[in-house]
Amino acid sequence: MYDTRKTVLLKDGTQAVLRGLRPGDGEAMLRFMKKTRGESEFLMLYPEEITQTVEQEENWIRRKLEDPNAWMIICEVNGEMVGVCEIFRNRGIKVRHRGILAVAVVKDFWHKGIGTVFFEEMEAVARQNGITQMELEVVEGNERAMALYEKQGFAVTGTIPGAIRYKDGRERCYYYMVKKL
Numbered sequence: 001m002y003d004t005r006k007t008v009l010l011k012d013g014t015q016a017v018l019r020g021l022r023p024g025d026g027e028a029m030l031r032f033m034k035k036t037r038g039e040s041e042f043l044m045l046y047p048e049e050i051t052q053t054v055e056q057e058e059n060w061i062r063r064k065l066e067d068p069n070a071w072m073i074i075c076e077v078n079g080e081m082v083g084v085c086e087i088f089r090n091r092g093i094k095v096r097h098r099g100i101l102a103v104a105v106v107k108d109f110w111h112k113g114i115g116t117v118f119f120e121e122m123e124a125v126a127r128q129n130g131i132t133q134m135e136l137e138v139v140e141g142n143e144r145a146m147a148l149y150e151k152q153g154f155a156v157t158g159t160i161p162g163a164i165r166y167k168d169g170r171e172r173c174y175y176y177m178v179k180k181l
C-alpha cells in the first residue's frame, strides 16, 4: 500500500497531489478508467468493457489495499483523479524481485510531467520493498509512453507479436521493457 501524500508542481505550474488509493475511490476510479480507455487505444480494455458497479469497485479497492504485493498511486488535480500508476510484485520466492508497472493519465493532463513523477515515485517504492527489476508491456506505436519509459531507463527486451487485436482487425505487438534497479 502506498500511504504517502505529496504535493507536486506540474510543468505548467498546476499543483497536483500524489496519494495512495483509499476506500471511497470506487466511483472516481470507474470514471477515470472509462475516460482514459476512451481517450487512448493503447490501454488494454475498451471503455464499454469497464462494467463493474461502484460496489464491486469498492470491494476491489479493499482487496488491493490488503494486498502486500500491490502499490497504487493516484494523482489528483483540484480533487479530480487525473492519473493512476500501479506496481504489482510477483508472488513466488523465485520471482518476487520483479515488479510489473502500469500507468494512465487523463489526456488533458498529458505532457505535464505526471508520468515522470509517477515513475520516480514508483522506483522509490520498488527499492523500499525489495523489488530489483521493474517491468512493463507497451503497445507498438505508443511513442509517448516509450519515450517516457526510455527516459526512465527501461529497455526493450522482447516482443509479443499480435498481442493486441482491435475491433477493426488491426494487430499490434507488445514490447516488453525492463529496468534493473
Ligand SMILES: CC(C)(COP(=O)(O)OP(=O)(O)OC[C@H]1O[C@@H](n2cnc3c(N)ncnc32)[C@H](O)[C@@H]1OP(=O)(O)O)[C@@H](O)C(=O)NCCC(=O)NCCS
Residues within 6 Å of the ligand: 040, 042, 043, 103, 104, 105, 106, 109, 110, 111, 112, 113, 114, 115, 116, 117, 137, 138, 139, 142, 143, 144, 145, 147, 148, 151
Ligand atoms: C504514457 C503516459 C502515461 C505519459 O504520461 P505523461 O504524464 O504525459 O508523461 P510526461 O509528461 O512525464 O512525459 C514523459 C515523456 O513523454 C515524451 N513525450 C511527451 N509528449 C510527447 C509526444 N507528443 N510525442 C512523443 N513523446 C512525447 C517526452 O519524452 C516526455 O518527457 P520530457 O517532457 O521530459 O521530454 C500518458 O501519455 C498516458 O496515459 N497515455 C495513455 C495511456 C497509456 O498509453 N498508458 C501507458 C500504457 S503502457
